[in-house]
Ligand SMILES: CCCCCCCCC/C=C/C(=O)SCCNC(=O)CCNC(=O)[C@H](O)C(C)(C)COP(=O)(O)OP(=O)(O)OC[C@H]1O[C@@H](n2cnc3c(N)ncnc32)[C@H](O)[C@@H]1OP(=O)(O)O
């Protein structure tokens with residue numbers, strides 16, 4: 001746990017902050033003093049989370065935006081800078097995923113996921129990066145990865161490919177923007193309880209239990225464990241860490257390959 005006030009005076013944008021892991025990241029950042037700005041498509045879901053963060057004493061706002069829509073992303077982030085004067089941190093968390101055999105995947109199915117995960121992360125990162133460079137530098141970005149991006153997964157090739165792209169984007173921009181004091185990293189969770197991934201990908205009978213059996217530490221992650229890692233990498237305590245991928249999967253991917 002970071003010291004209280006670690007993000008005081010900072011503004012953090014979290015895509016997909018209205019549910020799952022993104023919501024928990026937003027709560028942690030708000031508790032550490034950040035003003036959190038949540039992006040997502042469903043206004044009702046955003047309103048609910050924003051209200052609950054405010055009730056807990058945090059500062060939060062929500063903006064309805066589809067991260068695939070470059071113009072909307074730019075307009076929302078410009079409004080955030082107008083309202084709060086700055087953006088310091090970005091979490092690329094929004095994602096879509098479903099299981100489909102690659103030979104059966106339609107072009108639209110591929111595009112839906114790749115445009116959310118890879119294009120959406122690019123739209124947000126480039127827009128925030130330009131703001132950070134223009135103001136004189138500093139700031140950090142964390143993107144959420146997935147273990148199939150590292151080892152492959154036959155039924156989620158769209159997601160695995162897009163997340164591998166996000167990892168390459170992170171490393172590339174970490175080199176390009178290091179001289180501006182901007183750090184970019186990836187956090188790669190294993191299956192995490194109480195999230196869209198569980199309901200979307202592990203709903204088939206026995207799938208959740210079968211995955212559990214393959215985890216050396218004997219349980220799935222919880223959302224707080226992922227959020228703790230994200231807040232660390234965003235914070236000044238990780239000031240010399242950039243272009244890295246922190247895998248938090250209870251050892252699930254050890255021994256593969
Ligand atoms: C190894 C162990 C690791 C264990 C470790 C665990 C790894 C977990 C890794 C990652 C997890 C996550 O990302 S979890 C995140 C889960 N959360 C979500 O998915 C929430 C957001 N999802 C969504 O909004 C939707 O599901 C999504 C389809 C992506 C986008 O919605 P849209 O409205 O834009 O798209 P739609 O118009 O509905 O659909 C677009 C096209 O996709 C097709 N499509 C949609 N669902 C489909 C499906 N189930 N099967 C086939 N095709 C589908 C449609 O038919 C369309 O194609 P046509 O018919 O041809 O037009």
Ligand SMILES: NC(=O)C1=CN([C@@H]2O[C@H](COP(=O)(O)OP(=O)(O)OC[C@H]3O[C@@H](n4cnc5c(N)ncnc54)[C@H](OP(=O)(O)O)[C@@H]3O)[C@@H](O)[C@H]2O)C=CC1
Nearest residue numbers: 016019020021040041042066067094095191192195196197
């Ligand atoms: N949960 C897990 O076990 C794992 C998750 N991950 C990654 O963690 C992240 C969070 O996953 P999880 O918490 O399960 O996801 P959820 O499905 O619970 O949440 C996804 C969030 O993304 C938002 N979102 C989806 N599409 C868009 C879009 N086009 N534009 C803007 N917002 C969008 C959703 O809001 P709305 O629908 O309102 O737009 C929602 O808030 C993802 O990047 C995922 O790939 C990686 C490995 C494991």
